Amino acid sequence: xxxxxxxxxxxxxxxxxxxxxxxxxxxxxxxxxxxxxxxxxxxxxxxxxxxxxxxxxxxxxxxxxxxxxxxxxxxxxxxxxxxxxxxxxxxxxxxxxxxxxxxxxxxxxxxxxxxxxxxxxxxxxxxxxxxxxxxxxxxxxxxxxxxxxxxxxxxxxxxxxxxxxxxxxxxxxxxxxxxxxxxxxxxxxxxxxxxxxxxxxxxxxxxxxxxxxxxxxxxxxxxxxxxxxxxxxxxxxxxxxxxxxxxxxxxxxxxxxxxxxxxxxxxxxxxxxxxxxxxxxxxxxxxxxxxxxxxxxxxxxxxxxxxxxxxxxxxxxxxxxxxxxxxxxxxxxxxxxxxxxxxxxxxxxxxxxxxxxxxxxxxxxxxxxxxxxxxxxxxxxxxxxxxxxxxxxxxxxxxxxxxxxxxxxxxxxxxxxxxxxxxxxxxxxxxxxxxxxxxxxxxxxxxxxxxxxxxxxxxxxxxxxxxxxxxxxxxxxxxxxxxxxxxxxxxxxxxxxxxxxxxxxxxxxxxxxxxxxxxxxxxxxxxxxxxxxxxxxxxxxxxxxxxxxxxxxxxxxxxxxxxxxxxxxxxxxxxxxxxxxxxxxxxxxxxxxxxxxxxxx
Numbered sequence: 001x002x003x004x005x006x007x008x009x010x011x012x013x014x015x016x017x018x019x020x021x022x023x024x025x026x027x028x029x030x031x032x033x034x035x036x037x038x039x040x041x042x043x044x045x046x047x048x049x050x051x052x053x054x055x056x057x058x059x060x061x062x063x064x065x066x067x068x069x070x071x072x073x074x075x076x077x078x079x080x081x082x083x084x085x086x087x088x089x090x091x092x093x094x095x096x097x098x099x100x101x102x103x104x105x106x107x108x109x110x111x112x113x114x115x116x117x118x119x120x121x122x123x124x125x126x127x128x129x130x131x132x133x134x135x136x137x138x139x140x141x142x143x144x145x146x147x148x149x150x151x152x153x154x155x156x157x158x159x160x161x162x163x164x165x166x167x168x169x170x171x172x173x174x175x176x177x178x179x180x181x182x183x184x185x186x187x188x189x190x191x192x193x194x195x196x197x198x199x200x201x202x203x204x205x206x207x208x209x210x211x212x213x214x215x216x217x218x219x220x221x222x223x224x225x226x227x228x229x230x231x232x233x234x235x236x237x238x239x240x241x242x243x244x245x246x247x248x249x250x251x252x253x254x255x256x257x258x259x260x261x262x263x264x265x266x267x268x269x270x271x272x273x274x275x276x277x278x279x280x281x282x283x284x285x286x287x288x289x290x291x292x293x294x295x296x297x298x299x300x301x302x303x304x305x306x307x308x309x310x311x312x313x314x315x316x317x318x319x320x321x322x323x324x325x326x327x328x329x330x331x332x333x334x335x336x337x338x339x340x341x342x343x344x345x346x347x348x349x350x351x352x353x354x355x356x357x358x359x360x361x362x363x364x365x366x367x368x369x370x371x372x373x374x375x376x377x378x379x380x381x382x383x384x385x386x387x388x389x390x391x392x393x394x395x396x397x398x399x400x401x402x403x404x405x406x407x408x409x410x411x412x413x414x415x416x417x418x419x420x421x422x423x424x425x426x427x428x429x430x431x432x433x434x435x436x437x438x439x440x441x442x443x444x445x446x447x448x449x450x451x452x453x454x455x456x457x458x459x460x461x462x463x464x465x466x467x468x469x470x471x472x473x474x475x476x477x478x479x480x481x482x483x484x485x486x487x488x489x490x491x492x493x494x495x496x497x498x499x500x501x502x503x504x505x506x507x508x509x510x511x512x513x514x515x516x517x518x519x520x521x522x523x524x525x526x527x528x529x530x531x532x533x534x535x536x537x538x539x540x541x542x543x544x545x546x547x548x549x550x551x552x553x554x555x556x557x558x559x560x561x562x563x564x565x566x567x568x569x570x571x572x573x574x575x576x577x578x579x580x581x582x583x584x585x586x587x588x589x590x591x592x593x594x595x596x597x598x599x600x601x
Contacts, residue, residue: 071104234355
């Protein structure tokens with residue numbers, strides 16, 4: 001092998017690379033403004049048809065690093081399949097095919113994804129239609145080569161994408177067979193986050209005098225990512241994870257588990273705790289996998305709990321956190337996992353739950369990769385209390401977003417100068433929240449489901465429009481104002497707007513008069529529904545259900561008490577039969593509603 005080509009710190013544009021007008025135009029349409037380091041460093045050597053070993057961390061733009069030279073001259077528009085991109089998983093193969101197709105569209109080039117689990121006949125037709133670039137998994141590509149539906153002698157370029165991952169997944173035998181069946185005059189480009197002994201053996205056997213571009217070195221996986229770990233006992237690990245999520249409050253995350261069973265167990269525990277979570281492993285049918293991946297990419301799912309294999313090829317924009325629920329069995333896999341955050345120059349956070357038997361892997365990370373995760377302690381009772389207070393503050397902030405009148409601001413300023421200002425403000429807050437015994441639970445539920453996002457509850461109700469949101473906030477302010485005036489007058493008020501947000505809806509207001517028991521309000525009936533937090537619903541969802549499906553008016557609905565598996569809703573006795581008739585048998589998500597009058601205590 002030749003000496004390593006050390007990367008140079010320099011600013012380049014795509015024009016500096018000397019791309020053809022067609023490819024440059026395609027890149028502009030995609031929206032890329034400048035090449036990443038791996039793209040700029042790879043282009044010239046690839047176009048000179050050198051064999052390449054490119055070591056670069058996950059998320060640095062490796063697909064375009066080999067995709068751009070492929071479409072810009074290494075592959076001709078005529079002549080059928082000329083290039084093969086081998087990837088460890090179907091998701092990664094699909095991702096590469098999509099990106100290469102976009103890059104080559106203006107040069108008349110196209111790509112086809114070849115992977116197991118899809119109809120062979122359809123793939124044969126796509127190959128016969130003249131796709132010039134094949135992106136596939138080792139097993140299915142080998143099938144096509146053996147059948148003769150891919151002519152190996154015409155493949156002039158072979159790209160091994162995520163080579164270390166491919167070998168660690170047990171594809172060494174298939175890879176060897178493929179390399180023996182393709183043209184021996186080929187150009188070979190190997191891309192990998194780590195270059196260990198198995199990767200070096202492949203390079204020595206199948207590559208000719210490769211140039212090495214080491215673009216990450218010992219800092220692989222560490223750049224742009226802050227690493228932390230929590231020391232846990234290993235017993236009750238799911239509860240520890242929930243406790244950590246409560247305090248860390250990540251915007252979104254992939255949570256990695258080592259086994260398929262763990263993914264389902266952890267996702268179930270998160271859902272029961274009120275978090276918006278999906279699980280992904282190899283046991284899921286392809287259609288469900290694709291639906292979950294689409295939901296994750298679009299931001300519809302806050303937490304994705306996955307195995308390493310299932311998560312390959314999932315490119316989640318702006319992923320803020322990667323959480324290792326269990327440390328992987330080898331340190332190299334930790335690099336792949338944590339490389340999914342902190343991408344494209346952004347910052348990211350990697351968190352690991354480490355039990356005593358896993359300390360060896362942690363020490364190896366320090367020695368081999370110079371990654372030094374900072375230890376954090378499991379949240380204390382004081383930190384949990386701080387989180388509860390922060391949740392309440394968030395509810396108040398969301399309630400008052402419009403500028404108040406100047407007279408109100410003047411009174412507020414004078415209140416803050418009082419020697420007992422805290423007591424007065426606390427009294428106002430008490431009036432605002434009401435004597436509600438679930439305020440902290442509801443505030444936390446809003447945060448767990450994801451800030452400013454509708455829960456994946458999967459009530460089939462439409463999302464709230466901005467105007468509706470403003471109207472809700474107006475009613476919330478009006479409700480708080482009426483309670484304050486009533487308290488000042490020595491009376492009580494029970495607002496009846498169930499269409500308000502969690503911190504001021506009728507379920508809470510029903511207790512503002514001082515009644516904190518579960519008995520029915522005069523003229524109201526308590527109904528039981530078999531919908532609860534485990535179904536992903538919140539009090540607002542139940543309120544909308546009563547109004548839009550049950551046919552109740554705003555003043556007909558009172559307190560809503562939400563439990564894990566069911567809820568209790570107070571409705572005026574005059575409409576209780578109507579609500580039960582309309583909702584009985586209605587399906588929310590996958591749950592058929594059962595509704596009846598609650599038994600008296």
